[in-house]
Amino acid sequence: MSDDVFAADGRVIGSRALATRRKLLDATAKLLQEQGILDLRVVDISRDVGSSPATFYQYFNDVDEAILELAKEATEDEKPLVALLQPGWNESDGLERAGRFVDAYMAYWDTHHAVLRARNLKAEEGNRYFRAVRTEANLLVMDALQAMVTEGIAAKRLSDSLDPFTTAAAVVAMCERLLAFRPEMARRGANRDAIRNTLATLLYGALTGH
């Protein structure tokens, strides 16, 4: 197991090259956010870091590879969310706990939405590498959710017609997608708090049966 970073041709790279690669990744993330994946051009990324397009191809075989790397980095930031999904939401402070999870999830989404959107598109269009990254990220959260649902069914608080895995997926789906709607909802008068509280209430209900 090595922490070495490789260039596109497979050689291990030094510290100067590592810095260049980092700048390219940051520029990719920035432009992905500003222009969207459909207008993301290697020329622009290169220009942004003040190098030539050829330099980009020293480190990545194509733009996808850079985005994939960013998606993996986003997955790292998702890990702390799991700690907020411990069983026990059926206690009296359950709704509060749900709220704290929603806060953390919203912050996570705000930071990475452009990359996550790109990741999801690629995954849905069938790219296996993006699929793998997305699945890994989703399973982190879904495993914890699934445990909560299973517990709720066992305690007869939740209907046994719920499939725990699917329910966990549905909860993730709802969180992810609702946040993608946010800018548009804001324009129609739903502010951050309304979204936050409603999502927390729905999660609380779906996961505990209360």
Place this chain on the structure above:
Amino acid sequence: MSDDVFAADGRVIGSRALATRRKLLDATAKLLQEQGILDLRVVDISRDVGSSPATFYQYFNDVDEAILELAKEATEDEKPLVALLQPGWNESDGLERAGRFVDAYMAYWDTHHAVLRARNLKAEEGNRYFRAVRTEANLLVMDALQAMVTEGIAAKRLSDSLDPFTTAAAVVAMCERLLAFRPEMARRGANRDAIRNTLATLLYGALTGH
């Protein structure tokens, strides 16, 4: 109010041209499905209908315009779904009604997923025309959902910390996104019926409080 269809330069077109335009739209939908929006090329669309790229530009200023048209057509197919969202799910056959809605929604999604995915991407990346189309489509369903939630809150079956508009959005979000996960979930053992029944149960719970 006219049913005339226009070419890219604004002139009204005849029946031959209309047929060509239709073929171009169908080819666009087909290739969008097969290759995804990132690899959708005008050359391929043209080749598919056996014409030259220049012909494409007779009818659409760019690929976006064709996709937008397809998205509008998809919205038409969404309208019948609203009829399945009449209030009264709190009656004894509520869960069954929820199941029928999910069936219809799944069929709708299966037919149009490639176009809807493209529409959503464009909308989320800030394209105002796609935003408008998506909002129109979502509001169709959301208006009906919102009425059900409001009724549930009034009857004290649902928590009054739920914002009806946001709840409606969350329900749409869950449906949409969960179906996007389907291929991947299938690979992990969640079959169509599990998804169908779980989603129906969750909708029933979120909308009626049962």
Place this chain on the structure above:
DNA sequence: AACCTTTCTGACTCGCCGTCAGATTTTCGG
């Protein structure tokens, strides 16, 4: 300073985009 390794880039080919002038097909009055 001479040499070697790492990193970067100019310059090139290729393919797609979008345009436009002109070719082809269809329509229609006589």
Place this chain on the structure above:
DNA sequence: CCGAAAATCTGACGGCGAGTCAGAAAGGTT
């Protein structure tokens, strides 16, 4: 059925970004 006019289609072209590669530049070592 003919010829002209209108509608529709396309070949050919300029422009731009993708991706490659040989060689230049920068940095390190003795």
